[in-house]
């Protein structure tokens with residue numbers, strides 16, 4: 001088996017084709033490092049629908065995050081309408097990308113898995129050694145989130161009653177390629 005990790009541009013095109021087929025419309029996936037008002041509002045709109053109030057970021061909090069080093073948003077649209085995003089930036093731990101928020105309005109169709117595979121591939125290509133995120137065992141809707149992230153190779157690194165469950169994915173060519181092969185190809 002070749003261990004060649006695909007370029008992000010190639011994976012984006014494949015992911016668009018895959019999700020366009022699955023979702024029955026024109027899916028576009030774009031990567032951004034700036035946060036114009038329109039884009040921030042799109043992310044806020046998805047955030048507000050998918051997270052309970054205490055976990056939602058408002059526009060000001062989102063814009064604050066956009067000033068962090070390494071700030072990146074991957075945005076998915078279907079027929080021009082935003083429906084999923086992944087947002088992150090440099091973690092305090094060197095060479096680590098902090099995946100701060102991710103959500104999809106269309107669930108259980110493979111969108112979350114594509115988001116995660118693209119997030120890992122983006123981070124790998126940008127030179128990070130790991131992706132870190134904070135989640136909870138189960139959310140208010142019954143989604144088993146530690147289990148969900150575990151299926152992509154994230155492992156628990158810390159548990160804190162106030163902060164939540166910290167998880168980490170080590171970025172190796174094997175891990176990143178396996179995610180692309182399984183969820184994008």
Ligand SMILES: CC(C)(COP(=O)(O)OP(=O)(O)OC[C@H]1O[C@@H](n2cnc3c(N)ncnc32)[C@H](O)[C@@H]1OP(=O)(O)O)[C@@H](O)C(=O)NCCC(=O)NCCS
Pocket residue numbers: 050051102103104105106107108109110111112113114134135136139142143144145148151
């Ligand atoms: C968590 C979330 C991103 C998952 O996205 P999704 O598009 O529904 O996930 P997918 O359809 O790609 O599923 C990927 C895998 O996880 C499994 N899965 C998805 N949701 C699940 C759930 N609620 N419970 C158990 N398994 C689940 C799928 O069966 C699939 O399994 P496979 O790898 O064997 O094929 C989505 O539910 C969401 O946006 N939730 C609200 C916001 C949120 O919780 N974000 C994460 C914060 S840490």
